[in-house]
Amino acid sequence: MISQQLNDQITRIGADDDAGMLLRQYWQPAALCDDISFGLPLAVNLLGEHLALVESLKGYKLVKRIVTGNPNAAHMPAAEEITLDEDGRSYPAVIMKGIVFAYLGQGEPPKFPNFDCFRAPDTHVFAFKGLWRCNWLQALEVGIDPAHASFLHRFLEDEDPSKGYGKQFRDTADDTDIPMTKILRDYPRPEILVDETNYGLKITALRHMENELTHVRVTNQIFPQAICIPMSREMTITQWHVPIDNNNCYWYSIFTSFDQPVDKKLMREQRLKEHMLPDYAPIKNAGNNYHYDPDEQAHKTYTGMGLDINVHDQWAVEGMGPIQDRTQEHLGRSDVAIIRYRRILRKAIADLQDRRTDSLLMKDLAAALIKGPLSNDAITKTSEWQQASHAADLVRRKLCPWDASI
Amino acid sequence: MAKYLDEDGVWLKISRTAELEGPRPLLPLELGNKRYVLFRDDEGYLGLIGRNCPHRGADLCYGRLENNGLRCPFHGWHFDRTGQCVEQPAEPEGSKMYTQIKVPMIPVTERDGIIYALLSEK
Numbered sequence: 001m002i003s004q005q006l007n008d009q010i011t012r013i014g015a016d017d018d019a020g021m022l023l024r025q026y027w028q029p030a031a032l033c034d035d036i037s038f039g040l041p042l043a044v045n046l047l048g049e050h051l052a053l054v055e056s057l058k059g060y061k062l063v064k065r066i067v068t069g070n071p072n073a074a075h076m077p078a079a080e081e082i083t084l085d086e087d088g089r090s091y092p093a094v095i096m097k098g099i100v101f102a103y104l105g106q107g108e109p110p111k112f113p114n115f116d117c118f119r120a121p122d123t124h125v126f127a128f129k130g131l132w133r134c135n136w137l138q139a140l141e142v143g144i145d146p147a148h149a150s151f152l153h154r155f156l157e158d159e160d161p162s163k164g165y166g167k168q169f170r171d172t173a174d175d176t177d178i179p180m181t182k183i184l185r186d187y188p189r190p191e192i193l194v195d196e197t198n199y200g201l202k203i204t205a206l207r208h209m210e211n212e213l214t215h216v217r218v219t220n221q222i223f224p225q226a227i228c229i230p231m232s233r234e235m236t237i238t239q240w241h242v243p244i245d246n247n248n249c250y251w252y253s254i255f256t257s258f259d260q261p262v263d264k265k266l267m268r269e270q271r272l273k274e275h276m277l278p279d280y281a282p283i284k285n286a287g288n289n290y291h292y293d294p295d296e297q298a299h300k301t302y303t304g305m306g307l308d309i310n311v312h313d314q315w316a317v318e319g320m321g322p323i324q325d326r327t328q329e330h331l332g333r334s335d336v337a338i339i340r341y342r343r344i345l346r347k348a349i350a351d352l353q354d355r356r357t358d359s360l361l362m363k364d365l366a367a368a369l370i371k372g373p374l375s376n377d378a379i380t381k382t383s384e385w386q387q388a389s390h391a392a393d394l395v396r397r398k399l400c401p402w403d404a405s406i
Numbered sequence: 407m408a409k410y411l412d413e414d415g416v417w418l419k420i421s422r423t424a425e426l427e428g429p430r431p432l433l434p435l436e437l438g439n440k441r442y443v444l445f446r447d448d449e450g451y452l453g454l455i456g457r458n459c460p461h462r463g464a465d466l467c468y469g470r471l472e473n474n475g476l477r478c479p480f481h482g483w484h485f486d487r488t489g490q491c492v493e494q495p496a497e498p499e500g501s502k503m504y505t506q507i508k509v510p511m512i513p514v515t516e517r518d519g520i521i522y523a524l525l526s527e528k
Contacts (some may be wrong), residue, residue: 008447122460137464138463141462147481148480148481148496150482150496151479151480151481151482151495151496152479152480152481188482188495188496189495189497189498189499190496191498206507253427290468292468294429294430295429297468297470297479300472302479303468303479304468305468312479315465315468315479316464316479316480319458319463319464319465319468320458320462320463320464320465320469321458321463323457324462324463325463328458328460328463329460329462329463330503330507331458331461331462332461332494332497332501332503333497333498333501334496334497334498335462360505398520
């Protein structure tokens with residue numbers, strides 16, 4: 001449990017709020033490049049500000065737009081309905097791998113790190129987004145919680161892994177023939193190790209199996225509000241949780257492939273089936289009970305909300321209410337990464353208040369050199385898990401057709 | 407009669423037995439601006455407990471009705487009809503944390519097809 005005051009401090013995103021000021025120190029995903037085809041100016045709702053993406057001399061920028069009434073937080077008026085606020089501030093925008101990133105802060109924006117998702121050629125990345133009706137922090141926290149996958153995403157029966165392209169947890173684990181869904185189901189009490197790194201947190205979930213074998217899953221928190229996790233043996237997901245306002249957020253993901261080019265048409269089709277444009281609101285949502293089916297919950301999935309793990313996460317975080325009431329929470333050992341994350345978030349907020357911006361993670365020049373991060377699943381002899389996880393990552397990088405060396 | 411008084415206190419009508427006769431005996435309810443979930447366990451007893459999981463606040467209305475209680479789909483925390491946590495399957499073997507976890511609970515009773523909650527104790 002934390003105090004209401006602390007909960008406010010780490011969740012609220014206004015330009016004068018502590019977390020809002022911190023997030024403004026970093027590039028924020030503002031739109032998908034695909035959406036530029038809707039026409040410019042393109043409405044952007046970001047960090048409580050009503051903005052529009054327009055062309056600039058150097059490419060694109062964000063300018064303020066005038067909003068009348070009290071529209072839905074994610075409302076995107078059509079280009080011809082947008083009135084730009086010519087006197088308002090404008091913000092720089094750049095395109096990286098299918099996402100328009102914007103910088104809403106003062107001073108120099110940081111350099112982009114040399115992560116796999118930014119290094120891979122355009123053929124090997126795919127970007128998408130989705131709307132969640134809740135505060136950004138609870139959305140991020142579900143992504144740094146390795147235990148939940150054994151419950152929330154539990155499949156009571158396994159699917160054919162060869163039909164799992166483009167879907168989370170539907171591959172086999174490492175080079176075995178064991179479906180990931182089976183490992184998650186059979187070993188629900190992972191030992192979770194958290195290391196502070198120069199980019200945020202490295203989170204290692206060890207699932208100790210039979211015969212002295214251990215499943216090692218490495219995921220990452222990238223400061224301030226992204227995660228990098230394995231999706232399949234071939235792909236990782238780098239995902240930002242971006243505030244629209246205090247009570248709504250978008251997830252933006254870059255899917256990065258280490259081997260074959262990404263089948264973008266299939267990836268986009270799979271995801272458009274689950275979302276409505278132009279605001280990327282999920283078709284399954286609180287208003288229709290996430291298509292909850294008690295019979296499916298009894299026999300097929302843990303939630304009864306279908307096979308798309310995004311919907312499970314959406315239900316988990318939206319059900320907490322617009323801003324999770326952390327004065328009532330009871331964190332356990334499985335929440336160790338969340339506890340560590342809040343600690344580095346609070347330290348960064350304190351550093352910013354004391355104007356020690358040069359000590360902020362991912363803000364200095366060295367951040368531009370950071371590669372990786374290691375993000376994979378491996379099954380190994382328990383005694384060798386540390387080396388084996390690293391070795392599996394190196395093999396994948398060596399075989400990769402683009403330069404993924406670290 | 408929406409309310410009645412007995413030796414325990416004031417009982418308020420909150421639902422009808424028929425509302426819980428479907429395949430999934432569980433209902434979301436709001437009492438005094440607070441959100442609750444009413445469910446019937448395998449023994450046939452009713453539980454009226456707070457709607458948000460005490461762990462990280464997930465919505466127990468979508469919980470799994472199993473093992474004579476209600477299980478949160480987020481991390482499998484399992485609650486009996488009194489709101490007492492009886493299992494935390496993601497916590498380390500041997501952890502006793504669950505014994506300290508309880509969801510707010512309101513006593514309920516059923517009479518002639520009507521379900522009452524104990525609004526205020528005497």
